[in-house]
Amino acid sequence: MARRLTNNRRRPRTKAEQRAETLEQMLDAAEYLFSKHGLSGVTLRDVALKVGVHTSLMHYYFADKRRLFEAVFTRRAGTTSSRRLDALDHYERECGGSPTVEGALRAFLDTDLELYINGGEGWRNFAAFASQVSNSQEGAAMMDLHFDPVVLKLIGILKKALPGCSDADIFWGYDFVTGAFMHVLGRTGRIDRLSSGICKSDDFEAVKDRLAGFMAAGFIALCGHSGKPARAGAMRRRGGR
Amino acid sequence: MARRLTNNRRRPRTKAEQRAETLEQMLDAAEYLFSKHGLSGVTLRDVALKVGVHTSLMHYYFADKRRLFEAVFTRRAGTTSSRRLDALDHYERECGGSPTVEGALRAFLDTDLELYINGGEGWRNFAAFASQVSNSQEGAAMMDLHFDPVVLKLIGILKKALPGCSDADIFWGYDFVTGAFMHVLGRTGRIDRLSSGICKSDDFEAVKDRLAGFMAAGFIALCGHSGKPARAGAMRRRGGR
DNA sequence: ATTATCTATAGATCTATAGATAATGC
DNA sequence: ATTATCTATAGATCTATAGATAATGC
Numbered sequence: 134m135a136r137r138l139t140n141n142r143r144r145p146r147t148k149a150e151q152r153a154e155t156l157e158q159m160l161d162a163a164e165y166l167f168s169k170h171g172l173s174g175v176t177l178r179d180v181a182l183k184v185g186v187h188t189s190l191m192h193y194y195f196a197d198k199r200r201l202f203e204a205v206f207t208r209r210a211g212t213t214s215s216r217r218l219d220a221l222d223h224y225e226r227e228c229g230g231s232p233t234v235e236g237a238l239r240a241f242l243d244t245d246l247e248l249y250i251n252g253g254e255g256w257r258n259f260a261a262f263a264s265q266v267s268n269s270q271e272g273a274a275m276m277d278l279h280f281d282p283v284v285l286k287l288i289g290i291l292k293k294a295l296p297g298c299s300d301a302d303i304f305w306g307y308d309f310v311t312g313a314f315m316h317v318l319g320r321t322g323r324i325d326r327l328s329s330g331i332c333k334s335d336d337f338e339a340v341k342d343r344l345a346g347f348m349a350a351g352f353i354a355l356c357g358h359s360g361k362p363a364r365a366g367a368m369r370r371r372g373g374r
Numbered sequence: 375m376a377r378r379l380t381n382n383r384r385r386p387r388t389k390a391e392q393r394a395e396t397l398e399q400m401l402d403a404a405e406y407l408f409s410k411h412g413l414s415g416v417t418l419r420d421v422a423l424k425v426g427v428h429t430s431l432m433h434y435y436f437a438d439k440r441r442l443f444e445a446v447f448t449r450r451a452g453t454t455s456s457r458r459l460d461a462l463d464h465y466e467r468e469c470g471g472s473p474t475v476e477g478a479l480r481a482f483l484d485t486d487l488e489l490y491i492n493g494g495e496g497w498r499n500f501a502a503f504a505s506q507v508s509n510s511q512e513g514a515a516m517m518d519l520h521f522d523p524v525v526l527k528l529i530g531i532l533k534k535a536l537p538g539c540s541d542a543d544i545f546w547g548y549d550f551v552t553g554a555f556m557h558v559l560g561r562t563g564r565i566d567r568l569s570s571g572i573c574k575s576d577d578f579e580a581v582k583d584r585l586a587g588f589m590a591a592g593f594i595a596l597c598g599h600s601g602k603p604a605r606a607g608a609m610r611r612r613g614g615r
Numbered sequence: 616a617t618t619a620t621c622t623a624t625a626g627a628t629c630t631a632t633a634g635a636t637a638a639t640g641c
Numbered sequence: 642a643t644t645a646t647c648t649a650t651a652g653a654t655c656t657a658t659a660g661a662t663a664a665t666g667c
Contacts, residue, residue: 148639148644155645169511174414176629187647192631194645261511268509270410270502273562284568304569305584312557313550321514327525328545343546347592354591355584389618389665396619417655428621433657435619 168261210279220244235349237290246341264319298356306352409502450500451520461485476590478531487582505560539597547593
């Protein structure tokens with residue numbers, strides 16, 4: 134057996150270690166490749182090649198590509214989700230019953246951004262991967278599965294912060310937030326080129342400085358307004374107030 | 375030659391007509407399939423099958439998949455782009471030198487939403503297709519090519535509407551807007567499930583009622599703020615003021 | 616005469632599985 | 642004894658092209 138090089142380290146002693154290490158390498162490689170090319174732009178062969186193992190070993194561990202895809206998502210989704218749940222819990226206690234929109238959004242968004250800023254390349258690849266998943270037809274259901282609890286918790290706090298606001302406005306507002314957030318996580322480089330280098334899509338610090346405040350103001354405008362520039366139908370569709 | 379059924383119509387008389395009709399069917403089918411499965415989730419064979427022609431005819435017209443993909447994008451991108459350029463031009467004249475953020479965003483966003491509301495299924499498929507492209511690594515460059523002029527025009531007006539605002543804030547604000555907008559265009563159904571049916575991702579009217587106003591308030595908060603909830607680093611990174 | 620469309624086909628790639636081999640585990 | 646990994650391979654699918662066929666065009 135031609136043993137592949139594992140970064141200058143001697144080979145793992147136990148089978149459990151070996152298994153864990155190989156699995157991790159596979160997930161890392163898959164995460165990176167999926168983040169670049171999407172679910173169907175990557176074959177198990179590509180991943181195996183990048184890791185330096187035979188394709189059949191991919192099947193041995195993951196059965197098929199869909200399974201691998203889910204494993205990549207599952208590996209990190211729990212961490213993101215529970216970190217944010219904790220942050221929201223903490224904020225709820227801290228705010229003493231009167232949450233603000235910005236406070237809630239900071240717990241939700243900035244907590245995650247910090248993870249991508251400090252968590253290393255793997256986490257940033259995961260973020261770019263999630264970005265694609267969230268705008269794809271097949272992937273969106275995976276977001277439900279993993280993130281509904283945090284999102285519904287956030288929405289609960291937002292309702293408290295915006296007592297006069299309709300459910301529809303809050304849910305739409307959340308959809309805008311998540312769209313902007315996921316887009317940013319993709320780091321496609323478009324903003325770099327568009328701004329001639331003034332903004333860098335890798336600069337999550339810059340995002341953290343701006344995103345929650347921006348979105349909070351949007352929510353408040355959406356929910357607080359009582360009239361808009363005369364525009365037929367603007368009020369017609371807002372039920373539930 | 376087993377002639378495929380073309381919706382109850384007799385066969386086209388001229389070759390030019392026949393060519394145009396086949397091309398259109400191919401682009402429609404590809405647009406639909408790409409919007410559902412992404413670039414690499416679709417084969418030329420899939421498209422040919424949906425149209426009812428042989429795969430080799432796809433090669434005859436488009437050479438390869440990348441070409442087809444570009445053709446799908448190009449077919450409609452010019453229309454969106456010029457409609458919005460016109461709307462922005464018109465708004466610039468109308469506002470008499472003092473544009474508002476919301477006015478500019480309405481020209482930019484609502485003009486497009488109207489197209490998707492009234493333009494039929496093909497346009498909505500295109501929108502969902504663009505949604506995926508905008509969050510993908512390979513696709514983002516195509517956005518540059520087709521949409522930079524409109525976007526830079528919008529940004530010019532936003533600068534006028536927000537004279538004290540740094541370029542970085544304006545570009546980041548735009549990135550949030552486009553992220554939210556593109557996400558909504560994907561109509562993944564996630565918001566439907568999340569809100570237990572209160573919101574429907576097909577309801578672009580509801581988006582039109584909310585998106586521009588929401589984003590305008592975000593911009594104003596981002597650019598108009600002079601202090602934020604004490605947060606280390608919040609001001610540090612905002613250059614250019 | 617030209618061109619839209621189809622047939623046939625080669626080569627590449629991908630998926631998936633059976634079975635062998637070489638480690639680790641007691 | 643178990644299991645991590647590899648070899649071999651079959652079948653499916655995809656890409657791409659050459660060349661035939663059946664329309665339209667004058």
